[in-house]
Amino acid sequence: MLERCFSAAGFHIEHAFKLAGAGFELVLDGYDPARRVGYEYLTTEAGDRVELTPAVVAALEAAIERGDFHLLLVDELEVADEAELELAAQRFIARLPRP
Amino acid sequence: MTGRGHYEVQRALQQQLAGLEAEVAQLDGLLAEHARRIKEVDAAETLAGSELAAAMLPELTPQAIESAVRLTGYAPLRQNDPIAAREHERSALQARLGEIEVEPRYRDRELLRAPRIGSLVREVDELEEFRAPLLQVWTLSAHPRRDRLLAVGYGTGKYSVAWWRMSFYGDWKAGDELLERFPRHKSFAELRAELVSTRDTLTVYDARLAELREQIAISEALEREHGERTGALATLEARHLEAAQRLLWGYLRSLGMADLADRLAATPDLAIMYKRLKGMEAKREYLEGLANEQLKKPRQELGAAIQKVRRDIAKWSRPKMAWQNMPEEQFGRRFQDRSERYRKRRERYQQTYHTVYAFDGYHRASLVDDFLWWDLMTDGRLDGDFLPDVHAFHSRHPDYRYERDPLSSFDDSAAAAATSDDTDSSSSLLDAS
Numbered sequence: 001m002l003e004r005c006f007s008a009a010g011f012h013i014e015h016a017f018k019l020a021g022a023g024f025e026l027v028l029d030g031y032d033p034a035r036r037v038g039y040e041y042l043t044t045e046a047g048d049r050v051e052l053t054p055a056v057v058a059a060l061e062a063a064i065e066r067g068d069f070h071l072l073l074v075d076e077l078e079v080a081d082e083a084e085l086e087l088a089a090q091r092f093i094a095r096l097p098r099p
Numbered sequence: 100m101t102g103r104g105h106y107e108v109q110r111a112l113q114q115q116l117a118g119l120e121a122e123v124a125q126l127d128g129l130l131a132e133h134a135r136r137i138k139e140v141d142a143a144e145t146l147a148g149s150e151l152a153a154a155m156l157p158e159l160t161p162q163a164i165e166s167a168v169r170l171t172g173y174a175p176l177r178q179n180d181p182i183a184a185r186e187h188e189r190s191a192l193q194a195r196l197g198e199i200e201v202e203p204r205y206r207d208r209e210l211l212r213a214p215r216i217g218s219l220v221r222e223v224d225e226l227e228e229f230r231a232p233l234l235q236v237w238t239l240s241a242h243p244r245r246d247r248l249l250a251v252g253y254g255t256g257k258y259s260v261a262w263w264r265m266s267f268y269g270d271w272k273a274g275d276e277l278l279e280r281f282p283r284h285k286s287f288a289e290l291r292a293e294l295v296s297t298r299d300t301l302t303v304y305d306a307r308l309a310e311l312r313e314q315i316a317i318s319e320a321l322e323r324e325h326g327e328r329t330g331a332l333a334t335l336e337a338r339h340l341e342a343a344q345r346l347l348w349g350y351l352r353s354l355g356m357a358d359l360a361d362r363l364a365a366t367p368d369l370a371i372m373y374k375r376l377k378g379m380e381a382k383r384e385y386l387e388g389l390a391n392e393q394l395k396k397p398r399q400e401l402g403a404a405i406q407k408v409r410r411d412i413a414k415w416s417r418p419k420m421a422w423q424n425m426p427e428e429q430f431g432r433r434f435q436d437r438s439e440r441y442r443k444r445r446e447r448y449q450q451t452y453h454t455v456y457a458f459d460g461y462h463r464a465s466l467v468d469d470f471l472w473w474d475l476m477t478d479g480r481l482d483g484d485f486l487p488d489v490h491a492f493h494s495r496h497p498d499y500r501y502e503r504d505p506l507s508s509f510d511d512s513a514a515a516a517a518t519s520d521d522t523d524s525s526s527s528l529l530d531a532s
Binding site for chain 2: 061064073
């Protein structure tokens with residue numbers, strides 16, 4: 001669903017994209033390296049909570065805040081249904097700075 | 100081999116089963132009647148006991164207690180000091196009533212709780228009235244994310260959830276949904292101000308309402324307690340007198356016939372009441388004994404006999420028994436008609452039972468050690484040795500002989516029926532085959 005939304009908005013999403021920076025190194029669920037936009041769907045099953053420790057999340061958010069890239073961080077526990085996720089993705093994309 | 104064939108044996112077994120079941124039904128009927136009568140005897144015994152105790156201790160005064168102790172020898176009645184116990188309770192009741200009566204929540208209960216006009220009631224009504232529209236707003240704003248939105252300051256400058264987090268969009272969506280329910284507000288900030296105010300006011304109102312309701316509950320409890328204690332004070336005398344009489348009665352129950360002979364010699368009315376109580380106790384024992392020996396035990400034997408016949412019916416139904424015969428002599432012994440014996444046994448029971456049950460000549464008893472109620476009740480004409488009490492009495496008094504009352508109106512025919520010889524009475528209900 002997330003891939004569909006991002007693709008519909010013109011992003012070229014690559015799966016399992018390795019992203020590294022100061023204080024973090026992780027494999028993203030979807031990322032457009034050219035536009036530096038992607039998303040990460042955090043699930044317990046995928047071990048994301050082990051990988052994304054508070055320190056890693058803090059480093060990641062610092063990089064997002066600096067504008068190094070833009071990521072939508074979705075925790076599976078916060079998603080009630082697909083429609084909610086779709087609305088969130090559309091609103092996220094709408095807030096991205098124009099290229 | 101000669102004898103009765105398979106079909107004849109089966110038919111006889113079925114008839115025997117029907118006869119035994121009919122007899123069980125008869126005994127069950129008599130047991131039910133016994134249960135009813137024993138209740139009547141219990142009630143009469145209770146009445147006799149309470150009347151005797153009331154006659155011996157008509158009031159709770161030092162003089163009355165001394166008189167009762169003299170009459171019965173029951174010193175614990177004096178030692179337990181029922182007057183002190185009564186006065187102790189009276190003091191405690193009066194003290195507590197005094198405390199309650201000066202307690203404002205009792206004293207001013209009408210002012211506080213009168214419907215519509217009591218100050219507490221009126222305040223509750225007013226608060227409920229003010230609370231209703233707020234509760235309506237609060238209920239309308241019910242949303243799984245409402246409290247979070249208020250807590251994280253959604254709609255204000257304090258809101259700090261990053262826009263790349265899913266929770267940012269969850270909050271956004273919830274905020275939109277809530278705002279839709281309150282079209283009078285243009286922004287969530289406006290709605291938030293109303294919700295925060297509503298929540299805080301409701302918290303204050305609810306705390307006050309809980310406080311008021313607690314005051315009302317305390318006032319009601321005090322009024323209830325006052326009523327109960329006033330009632331207890333009103334029945335104080337009667338309750339303590341009754342308790343002392345019950346104590347006395349309990350002691351009288353433990354006494355034998357001769358134990359009060361000397362003490363009651365000067366009070367013939369009380370002596371008669373005492374005899375009546377002791378006679379009723381004996382009557383109850385005898386009736387229970389009769390029912391045990393002549394109904395319950397035979398009923399158990401019949402039950403076992405029925406089981407045996409049922410087993411035999413199953414046995415004689417098997418195909419391999421189809422060509423079996425039962426020898427004539429065995430058949431005759433096994434299937435002899437016992438209905439007459441059963442009928443006689445029941446009649447004997449009923450005659451004896453009725454004789455004991457109907458007995459009312461308690462005044463004719465003697466307050467002596469070797470006195471047997473059974474003989475007075477049956478005029479010495481019925482053997483009661485099958486009863487444990489009667490048997491024990493005869494063992495204790497081997498030289499005892501009952502002298503019949505020449506003026507007795509005892510029904511001789513009843514005695515004759517009750518003592519009629521049943522030579523087979525001790526034999527098995529069902530001869531083994």
